[in-house]
Amino acid sequence: MTFQQLQLIPPIIKALAKENYTQPTPIQEQAIPPVLAGRDLFGCAQTGTGKTAAFLLPIIQLLSTQQGRPNGKRVIRSLILTPTRELAIQISDNAKAYGCFTNLRYGVIVGGVSQRPQEQLLEQGMDILIATPGRLIDLMNQGFVDLSHVQILVLDEADRMLDMGFIHDMKRIIAKLPVKRQTLFFSATMPPEITSLVNSLLKNPVKIEITPVSSTAERIKQMLYYVDKPNKLLLLIDLLQDKSIASALVFTRTKHGADRVVRGLTKAKITAQAIHGDKSQNARQAALNNFKSGATRLLVATDIAARGIDIEELSHVINYNLPNIPETYVHRIGRTGRAGLSGIAISFCENEEIPYLKDIEKLTKQKIPVVTDHPYPMTMTEPVPATVGADRANGAPSKDGARGHSGKSGGGRRRRRPHAGK
Template sequence: MTFKDLNLIPEILKALNKENYTTPTPIQEQAIPAVLAGRDLFGCAQTGTGKTAAFALPIVQLLNEQQARTQAQRRIRSLILTPTRELALQIAENMQAYSQFTPLRNAAIVGGVSQKAQERSLSQGPDILIATPGRLIDLMNQKQINLQYVQILVLDEADRMLDMGFIHDVKKIIAQMPSKRQTLFFSATMPPEISKMVKSLLVDPVKVEITPVSSTVDRIEQSVYLVDQENKQKQLNHLLRDDLIASALVFTRTKHGADRVVRALTKVGISAQAIHGNKSQNARQLALSNFKSGVTRVLVATDIAARGIDIEELSHVINFNLPNIAETYVHRIGRTGRAGMSGTAISFCEGEEIPYLKDIEKLIGKTIPEVKDHPYPMLGLAQPSKAGGASTAGGSKPAKARTHPTLKPKSERYPRASKTSR
């Protein structure tokens, strides 16, 4: 299937061609026709599946056709709510690319920066507004934003907004919109609160579920190192001495932990920067830009700050701390192995994280191979159980040990592939 088969207008097809997007992803194939038909939509999809274009392309088409018919005064006709600044800016960048051959205007409203420039964007009359809840509420309270003409609402990364405590802000925002509207709802996971929101906000929605959360990308090579907490940094330094690790996104549990890892890496001559909620917006954007351009080899991030990070040819994801929510592991490692490329996911597991490892293996339905041949093995601890919770003490075969994951030449790790939209 091609984008032309989805009945997209020439202006959008021209933009996609300019951006070198050729093949729609599964979620785009299913979502775009439904949104163009005016249906509410619930998309359950992980990061990296192309969901931004799945809602952005039909929004551009619907609003552009309406603009051409009515020549009405510019008003905010579509609102895209997203939990983090990085993700909002990424969506705004994509939206600008998709709408570049239409007269539509887009604006991004995010916290952490001066609102003066955002006020100027609002004064020009955007058709599409991409916003984080906190800054949007601020500007609504200042009477600078009117949402009573919104026709299409997008709630992106709804589960993360719930985790970050934005759910009450989201409800306040929705209360200022017309009750009759088209709503597009995207979430990577389905906790009970999200199910409740779907039932209350969507009317007879089309459901699109892509890549169940229990699955991981087959082309991602996964491994785990059992290592005591005090040796994790030494193990990371040791791994990163290998120049074949071209770029690494390292996940820590806390903001302070991310800063500690960066300081330790810098001390041994490895270029690294951190990205987390305590950093200013400018500092976060600079760190991300340096990482994308190759100036910085290692980006250390917390889960919340990593939402919206979209990096092509990311060779490695390293879990310095295993997440306590198994689904988060799937989202983390999904940062690599995108767009037909291969990737490597390495995890460090200390004693207190063994239960997290068991949960992850149960979710993905397989044992993550353990690397035993390394300088900092964990001392005095039994092996983790097999996937699904079976204990090795009960007669199950232990996980197959292996040495350092084989790093293939870059030409093999990154086969050329047609670029798909994000």
């Protein structure tokens, strides 16, 4: 299948060639034709599957070829709702790239930045508006937003918007939209709330499912370190002596935890920056740009802030804290191993996180190999499962079984660091 075979117009084909897109992904193959035909669509797909282009390309085509298109101030023809600022900005950048040879107008509305330029943007009107629900509701309440002309609505990462408490904002926004519209709904998971929302919003939708959330990409090597909480930072610093970890995305559970990890890494002379909801938009964007350029080796993020972070050739993801929602683990490790490349996912597990680990392994239907011969083994309250050895970068099997977990926890005392890659 080629993009030409999907009946995309020449300006879009030209833009895709400029972006070095050679052929559509499975979700693009399946989603673009029905969206072009005006159908509602529900897509269950993880990040990294190409879903952004799956909805942007047909929307750009539909709007740019429409006869008698509405013009005027405050007119918004397509609305894309997404949970985080980073993802909204990423979608906006993609829209501008894919539509660079059309005359469509694009805008992005997010919190954390000055409202005045966004008021002016809305006053001018636009073809495609990408927005986070919170800031859009704020501007709606102040009378700056007119949604009466919206023809196409996109709810992207709807499950994450529900997790973040945006359900009431979403419903208030949708209530202001025309009843007659095309709705495209994307979610990585299918909890009951999502099923209910799909049934209430979509009319006879085309349903597409790409890579079920319970399946972890086989090309991603996973490994687990049991470690007591006080020793997590020491273990992280130890692992980062391995120069093959050129860059890594590190996940923490809390914003304060992310800041603490960055302070500890900085003291160890390892370049790192945090990205979370308490950071200003400019600070978050600067940290992301530094990470993408290689100026910063580690980006430490919470799950909410990490939505929309799309890094090419990211070799490692490190779960400093295991998530309490098992699907989140799949999303996290999916940040590496993208576009057919290999990747490594390293997870730390302390005693209180063992129930989270069991939920993750139940969802993914696989045991995460355990690394035992490291300097900071945890005092275990139950037997340790299958192990892997100290060749952490390559995930090579260990020959010494469960050695290391029967001893002391380390008690915060720094042990001799083994040679990296031993």
